[in-house]
Amino acid sequence: MSIQFLAKQPILDINSDVIGYELLYRDSEENAFPPGLTDEQASARMFYETALFHGINNVTEQRKAFVNLCDKSVLRQLPNLIPRENLIVEIVERSSVDDDTIVAIAELHELGYVFALDDYDFDTKWSQLEPYLSYVKFDIPEDNALIAPTVEKIKANFPNVKLVAERIETKLQADFAFACGVDYLQGYYFAKPQVMKFRNIDPSKVVAMELVSCLTKELLDFDHVSKILSRDISLTARVIKLANVSLAFRNLNISSINKAVVYLGEDMMRKFISVVAVSKLATDKPDEIVLLGLRRALFIQNLPALIGQKESPTGFLVGLLSVLDAILDCSIEEVINKLQLQEKMANSLLNYEGQYGCALQLVKYVEIADWKNVIALIAEKFPGQEFNIDGLYVEASKQSEALLR
Structure with a gap:
């Protein structure tokens, strides 16, 4: 910085x-x-x-x-x-x-x-x-x-x-x-x-930060994402390669960043940005910080499935954002201001409010093996529910390592 x-x-x-x-x-x-x-x-x-x-x-x-x-x-x-x-x-x-x-x-x-x-x-x-x-x-x-x-x-x-x-x-x-x-x-x-x-932020990381900012919007703006990616040759090459690998079985080839982004679609691009952009921001940090963010992201994303609800891409983002203060050497308040986060997401990160804030607090308790508070929080927020929280965290750990391979 x-x-x-x-x-x-x-x-x-x-x-x-x-x-x-x-x-x-x-x-x-x-x-x-x-x-x-x-x-x-x-x-x-x-x-x-x-x-x-x-x-x-x-x-x-x-x-x-x-x-x-x-x-x-x-x-x-x-x-x-x-x-x-x-x-x-x-x-x-x-x-x-x-x-x-x-x-x-x-x-x-x-x-x-x-x-x-x-x-x-x-x-x-x-x-x-x-x-x-x-x-x-x-x-x-x-x-x-x-x-x-x-x-x-x-x-x-x-x-x-x-x-x-x-x-x-x-x-x-x-x-x-x-x-x-x-x-x-x-x-x-x-x-x-x-x-x-x-x-x-180091100028070489500004593109990555802008891409992460795109994730905070409800819908991904493909044109805007393409313009940001086009400013970084290495990221452009990786997106086009990813699209062509996906298209190989159809004997097609993509050479345009715009077409690659559109073809990959919102879900794939969100995952790509989450992993690659955050990793780029953390190039001068220990790999464990990125793994920590991904573990939290996957834990919060997958937690709703334990009670019969859909996985949450917003929860995934909250998990990633929770480590940006350590990656960028600034406070979480500064991260919120830089990304101009909406109030709901900001309160999740700052005050553990709402379902994502609750899940973030829960995964932080699991990280330090504070099982007393884990049990108390589950009893308060999910009365009558039985969770295999330890298993959920282990699975998130395995998935996070697989994403970085």
């Missing part, structure tokens, strides 16, 4: 309520933009290393996120990688404004993305972006007498935007800005950027 850094500075309205944060890239606890880093590099790292994985809404506490992007990043449609809700894309002042940039912004605007112009300097080139802007940010003049004419000039050029005055350092500046019609303020008077640290 690597450590990533991010800073956020609040943006406030006239009532001193925080309406959002500007997110600022950092590469250490030092609260400054890293020297020698280009806008494009900072934009990419902001998205790929921190905001995309941890979730911008989590970082900003569900408030608006103002994120700097240069024109090249916009052209590559980085914003389209994350949900548009609460995202404000700031076009930095060093951006070039050419036909390609305008077309890219127009396309994203049509999709519902919101744009702000950062550090407005009154250059006439920005007028071409006026139809796509919702915010204009500018540095507050040091001379308070210049605030009113500055605001009037910006409003004349951009009559339909919200104005954000930056570098507010005194109460007098803040009062003048609001009196002159500025909508929001940002600056050291309110708060310096707050540096946050995140533990990120």
